[in-house]
Amino acid sequence: MQFLDTTLRDGEQAPGVSLSPEEKADVARLLDRAGVAYVEAGSACTGPGERETISRVTDLDLDATVTSFCRGVRNDVDLALDCGVDGVNLVVPASDRHVETKVGTTREDVVADTVELVEYARDHGLWVEVLGEDGSRADVDFLERLMGAALDAGADRVCYCDTVGHATPDHTYEVVSRLADLGPTSTHTHDDLGLAVTNALVSVAAGADLVHATVNGIGERAGNVALEEVAIALQHGYGVETVDSTQLYALARRVAEATGVPLAPNKAVVGENAFAHESGIHTDGTLKDDRMYEPYPPETVGRDRRLVLGKHAGRAGVEAALAEHGLHLTDEALGTVVERVKELGDRGKRVTDTDLLAIAEDVRGQGRERRLRLLDLTATSGNATPTASVRLALDGGVRVASGTGSGPVDAAMQAVRAALGDVAAVTLDSYHVDAVTGGTDAVVSVEVELSRGDSAVSATASDADITRASVVAIVDAVDRLLVTGRPAASAD
Template identity: 50%
Template sequence: MEGSFLKVKIFDTTLRDGEQTPGVSLTPDQKLRTAVKLDELGVDVIEAGSAITSEGERQGIKNIVSEGLNAEICSFARAVKVDIDAAIECGVDSVHLVVPTSDLHIKHKLRKTREDVQEFAVESTEYAVDHGLTVELSAEDSTRTDFDFLKEIFSEGIDAGAHRICACDTVGMLTPERAYEFYGGLTDLGVPVSVHCHNDFGLAVANTLSALRAGATQAHVTINGIGERAGNASLEELVVALHSLYKVETGVNVGMLYDMSRTVARMTGIYLQPNKAIVGENAFAHESGIHADGVMKKAETYEPITPELVGHKRRFVMGKHVGSHIIRQKINEMGLRVDEERFQQIFSRIKALGDMGKCVTDVDLQAIAEDVLGVLPEKPVELEELTIVSGNKVTPTASVKLKVEDIEKLEAGVGVGPVDAAIVAIRKSMAGVADITLEEYHVDAITGGTDALIDVVVKLRNGENIVSARSTQPDIIMASVEAVLGGINKILSDKKIRESKETSS
């Protein structure tokens, strides 16, 4: 395919199409915080919501408008005056004015005629333009629409004052080849063309790239690709593909992408699969010995972009595929010195754990190394007492007594369950010593029966440092507490080693 990119604008619909993800509902405050972050990211347009939806939705849009952001603030609207009036009330800059155009939608959803839809599109466009709004006239299910009719309705909308047009691949039916032909066929209408692709066949980003190569100038995207069903085209994937593969720059600050992804994941409660491109936790993680060795020597051998480009971090995972170079590096970081014989013992034990299907955590490695070396593991923090109160109509409450460097700390916490309460109490006890957040919590029953061994794996964050830890016990509460304390001890031990190295240098 021939074609070249024009300037690409980013229309972010995380707060509208993204919020239509099943189970997601954002408060006005959450919407405002996300919009401010999106503006810092550098998107051109923020679709803040659909003003007609509810009073809370309108308040959220008004809050965003009043913030005075650089981005154009847009509201979704159907081609009816009541929707446009709601958008006008909110003070937005523009409306994403959507009309269904496929015969399937016109006949079965609207139960109208093509002529009715044309009339709606023209009248609503004129009404919005007359009230000072920028209008992006959008055709829903456009990729299953008779193409001559699609161009006709867009032409009439443009004559009525529409400033931009958008063709929506509402159920993700395009292929990259057809996307190029389809969007290329709309570029002679005299106004900017937007591409809006859904990901039902996993092709949303590829189809969006093809549309942009064909002459579309604005891409509708969401952070993390969230949205209805399989979601929308992913902002981070599209922007980095443009930046790295096509050498096309947008106004987006790519260094903020990982942080932006995590913010939206927290706000929506929709967390990413680990292997998500660009921003997933495994996007720059390496276990294979060959890969890890190559990355340590020259990152480009197995990384197409650096993690730093998008604000991410590289990490090495220890499992049955791990190579000796990574284990040596980890042992050195722990401040331990081992000869070749002991190193081979450590290496063999890690491989054996991997063959058993075990994830070898930082704490596991330290325990294995110290066991081989005959070193007693240092425990800056030790559990002295744990009391749990939980039951029907009782708020789960935990009190813990910890010994932190010979100083006793006693704290209590409440939570949604006894495990949560215990972890809250521990975090309160460690405030100012090791301020941690629980990044991941995973539990498995290893054996059967009511006395099953429970395997708990946690991932803790302390500033920029992330450690993983595990504990296996018949009691899920104790296993959880010991795993968290194991991670905290690893964080504190690592901190002591770093400080010692800085002092000696």
């Protein structure tokens, strides 16, 4: 069983998504690293820009077979050939709605044209897959005849397409079974009824040996079937390994970043909460047995387990979270910390590592050792381009850098990033400013949330200068991430 990933084509057709050539090449590399067998790089007929992007992917010399999506016209195949792809995904109308209304032709002409195109593509050395568009609403006898003719003409495989997410599992099983009897069969499912994963698995049970999917399930309307969900369902539920699952989380985050489509917290496999435990009962059980409340270890998909603290937290969870930071409290002090954590949770606040450490420090009456400090900050704006420079102390060394931006705060943030380099490759998840006092000398409070992999922290700083408050909050949050045990690079 293998995957054809169509993130770069069908996924990009999601509203508001547009990937640059560099982003497509980066995602293609990650897909190849994960062992995805086929990568649909785009649709060559879209235009010169898209052809340039597809060529960027073909130039990567991937192990994966790189393809282009083509309509049922010879010129599309010629354009794909110009991009240097290994194969084409030929889409031809299958349902009468598409044959008669969309294309304005007949069933007989569709079959004849498909045979001609397959032979043409094969004569030019291309791997060929034929997709029957809207196949889930097609007359099954005609779909079977069309796909059979494609295979007889030399197509490497045919594909059952639930183009509009219309199909139910029983119908999918029936149709895919008939196509699989003809030859190698793929499946392409959408999630309009919330059945994309189910229909993909049913297709495999019916004989399909290639699943079309997108990373994070992005795509038109409700999206395509999610590659990571099908991969893990097959691996965990049926013992069928399709890709290197340890690469899935990194791949999901990169696609979310490139597309601007964030991962839902409750998203299976790659969502923030997929391996997070807050309930005292669940946390206690997880500490006693990793598998108590998880179907498979988070390391399977390149993740870490998180014990989340909030209103449902128990002593075991708080104690374990403190132990991760090397803190061990007396029973009395631990009880006080647990009470304060629950108080914060009751107010609807997410209790991050920063909050927990601050509470523990307050209860113990002592400060913590820092690894990163802000020594100096200067920022200028006005008529000139806003610029800023920072001087940071990191593990006994000093780092100095400057930056420019759309404003003094942005310039200062760029300076901090430049000073740290790869030391803290973090993501700014949220940035929030509140005025604490009124008037022209108002003090502002800046709250930021940063993450690095599965670790997340928040920090707050107040100052009359919003730029300084912002940098202090960012530096404090990065320091928290470094203190959690992730090593920093040597200072210059």
